[in-house]
Amino acid sequence: MKGFQIFKDSVNLSSEQICTDFxxxxxxxxxxxxxxxxxxxxxxxLDATLAISSSKGFQAMSVRDLSREANLSMGALYSYFKxxxxxxxxxxxxxxxxxxxVLAGEIQPDASPPEKLAQAIEAHLYMSExxxxxFYFNYMEAKNLSKEEQKKAIEMELHTEGxxxxxxxxxxxxxxxxxxxxxxxxxxxxxxxxxxxxKPWKYQKRSVSVEDYARFLxxxxxxxxxxPHARDGHNE
Amino acid sequence: MKGFQIFKDSVNLSSEQICTDFxxxxxxxxxxxxxxxxxxxxxxxLDATLAISSSKGFQAMSVRDLSREANLSMGALYSYFKxxxxxxxxxxxxxxxxxxxVLAGEIQPDASPPEKLAQAIEAHLYMSExxxxxFYFNYMEAKNLSKEEQKKAIEMELHTEGxxxxxxxxxxxxxxxxxxxxxxxxxxxxxxxxxxxxKPWKYQKRSVSVEDYARFLxxxxxxxxxxPHARDGHNE
DNA sequence: GTCTATATAACGATAGAC
DNA sequence: GTCTATCGTTATATAGAC
Numbered sequence: 001m002k003g004f005q006i007f008k009d010s011v012n013l014s015s016e017q018i019c020t021d022f023x024x025x026x027x028x029x030x031x032x033x034x035x036x037x038x039x040x041x042x043x044x045x046l047d048a049t050l051a052i053s054s055s056k057g058f059q060a061m062s063v064r065d066l067s068r069e070a071n072l073s074m075g076a077l078y079s080y081f082k083x084x085x086x087x088x089x090x091x092x093x094x095x096x097x098x099x100x101x102v103l104a105g106e107i108q109p110d111a112s113p114p115e116k117l118a119q120a121i122e123a124h125l126y127m128s129e130x131x132x133x134x135f136y137f138n139y140m141e142a143k144n145l146s147k148e149e150q151k152k153a154i155e156m157e158l159h160t161e162g163x164x165x166x167x168x169x170x171x172x173x174x175x176x177x178x179x180x181x182x183x184x185x186x187x188x189x190x191x192x193x194x195x196x197x198x199k200p201w202k203y204q205k206r207s208v209s210v211e212d213y214a215r216f217l218x219x220x221x222x223x224x225x226x227x228p229h230a231r232d233g234h235n236e
Numbered sequence: 237m238k239g240f241q242i243f244k245d246s247v248n249l250s251s252e253q254i255c256t257d258f259x260x261x262x263x264x265x266x267x268x269x270x271x272x273x274x275x276x277x278x279x280x281x282l283d284a285t286l287a288i289s290s291s292k293g294f295q296a297m298s299v300r301d302l303s304r305e306a307n308l309s310m311g312a313l314y315s316y317f318k319x320x321x322x323x324x325x326x327x328x329x330x331x332x333x334x335x336x337x338v339l340a341g342e343i344q345p346d347a348s349p350p351e352k353l354a355q356a357i358e359a360h361l362y363m364s365e366x367x368x369x370x371f372y373f374n375y376m377e378a379k380n381l382s383k384e385e386q387k388k389a390i391e392m393e394l395h396t397e398g399x400x401x402x403x404x405x406x407x408x409x410x411x412x413x414x415x416x417x418x419x420x421x422x423x424x425x426x427x428x429x430x431x432x433x434x435k436p437w438k439y440q441k442r443s444v445s446v447e448d449y450a451r452f453l454x455x456x457x458x459x460x461x462x463x464p465h466a467r468d469g470h471n472e
Numbered sequence: 473g474t475c476t477a478t479a480t481a482a483c484g485a486t487a488g489a490c
Numbered sequence: 491g492t493c494t495a496t497c498g499t500t501a502t503a504t505a506g507a508c
Binding site: 054055056057059060140143144154157158181183184187188190191192194195198199201202203206208213216217220223224 | 290291292293295296376379380390393394417419420423424426427428430431434435437438439442444449452453456459460
């Protein structure tokens, strides 16, 4: 178990860092020349978009709402995106990019399957904790995307799920885990990982920290997957 | 394990039945006098609302969209609800009413905790399968409700979750289950139950039937909760 | 770079004919 | 009980001043 604080310090996911990534990825669409100005305003725009969308949804948010919340005029906003729909796609793409980058980087290739599974669960939870508004947005607003973008979103979901399924499959082959359906197990695990950022009010209310949640979930998967015929106990 | 077909036949959840319930619950708001006419058109209106909302969200659906899809004029629609927002609340309340009624009716009071847990899991999954558009709608459109209605939605979620937690608590006290956190376990179970209707495309693609899903989930919970010190194996 | 002012279209809701 | 026609409002997006 790697702690949340250690994870937080090792990945750099401040607002400025995220918005710099956002700017670089959409440099040709954004009409502001000076990087510093662009990033400073992008922080305001994206924070406001995620906040308003979180409470009433992206579709219900008018650009006037956004203008008010971000303290920028309508005209200024349209220097950062050319349509409201494009803004939606830009935000979604950023979430996917960072998710893939971090998740892949946190899993040690030489670790055992049970260790890898724990690392993946922790990375997923800790990242969603750090970027909760982004994850919530990407989940809830997926249906408002264009058909092609929706297809990409589904592929993304299946890709990260496949990462978990691969670890489980490997664990079964190597005798660490008992013989369960890896795909169905990974699907249910994904659902439990997502619940953390879909219902933050629930866990906050009960004083469950993200580390508590990670510990419980890893324990549950361990218990469920443990092979009673394994020659050596691989955990505890 | 009660089969899906048996469940389907025992609860009556046809469109007409549901819309009759809907009409009775909102009789004073709906200006159409003849029940038969009202139910016939409510089927069209509610089917259309759920279909459009499912693809692009309730907020993005205009009343003109609804008018086109339901083959009714704008004027006619407003004889069935007095505002778009009220329509949203009416739909939400119906979902909660039926959910509570069916879930309570399917659990046998004299069954053992493991049996009760299996019955509750099956009832939840089978009902969500029969009323998939309603469940999906209630989950995704919760944020568009008024503050008071949102509070009711959260209470509803915690109520059904409490039902599962109660069974688990009882099972621990009676020695059927090992000593795990009942609330956290119930929360994760709820997340897995909801995944069935939140991502139907995933399970359809993999040819996982609702009975397969129920069997797997019950097996998982059995395995996770099984008390190694129990005097008698309560299942298999 | 950011602002105000405005063009144009679509929205929710209603009135009155049939 | 359902329709068409239309009200007033609000939306997205842009043009031009500063």
